[in-house]
Amino acid sequence: MDFVYVIEHMEDDDDTVRAIPPWVELEYAHMRMLAGPSAKIHFTHLSKASRDSLSSVFIPKPELAEAKCHQNGVLELIREQLGEAPASLEKVCLLDPKAPLALSPEDGDGRFEWFLFGGILGDDPPRDRTSELRVLGFPTRHLGPVQMTTDTALGVTKLVVHDKVPLDDIPYVNFPTIVFNPKESVEMPFRYIAEDSEPKLPPGMRELLHEDLNKSFDF
Secondary structure: OOOEEEEEOOOOOOOOOOOOOHHHHHHHHHHHHHHOOOOEEEEEOOOHHHHHHHHHHOOOOOOOOEEEEOOOOHHHHHHHHOOOOOHHHHHEEEEOOOOOOEOOHHHHOOOOOEEEEEOOOOOOOOOOOOHHHHOOOOOEEEOOOOOEOHHHHHHHHHHHHOOOOOHHHOOEEEOOEEEEEOOEEEEOOOEEEEEOOEEOOOOOHHHHHHHHHHHOOOO
């Protein structure tokens, strides 16, 4: 089954600045790799500037998930593509840290068609921006007790519902320290998918972190 992933962008965007920070762009681009070529990803609730910026970057590539960017929010997208609530809401699973049930491979057997992520999940400490979607009545699932970045959350969801890997069987690394050289490192306060015991970071993120670290020492 081909799944649809929806990211309801909940940052404070406006059209007077470059609304999408570089690290967010890297995470959003990484989602296309993690979701795989058979999936679709919708980025919703974007400012016009953010929509235009991301749309110019997300060119079609056969090895990546199809990506579309929208100014409208997720409810408008659901009405357009799944029909009117409440029946359409039952087809959408909201990934919610406060959900009573964990995501399981059985959740990919047809009960859900879309998987919805609220905000940018990489807040530290978490601000529970998912609460704005929780009140809309979606069925919910959680991904475990440790905060993940947005792209990690999508990657974990894909492994569970598409690849049928149980949540607890996925290799993780929690709060990794990214070492740049003997004198420079940064600790990341999130859970990541582990790849050869290293956190699976978006391409370009390591370099961006190092650049930001160096900026913090500029006086």
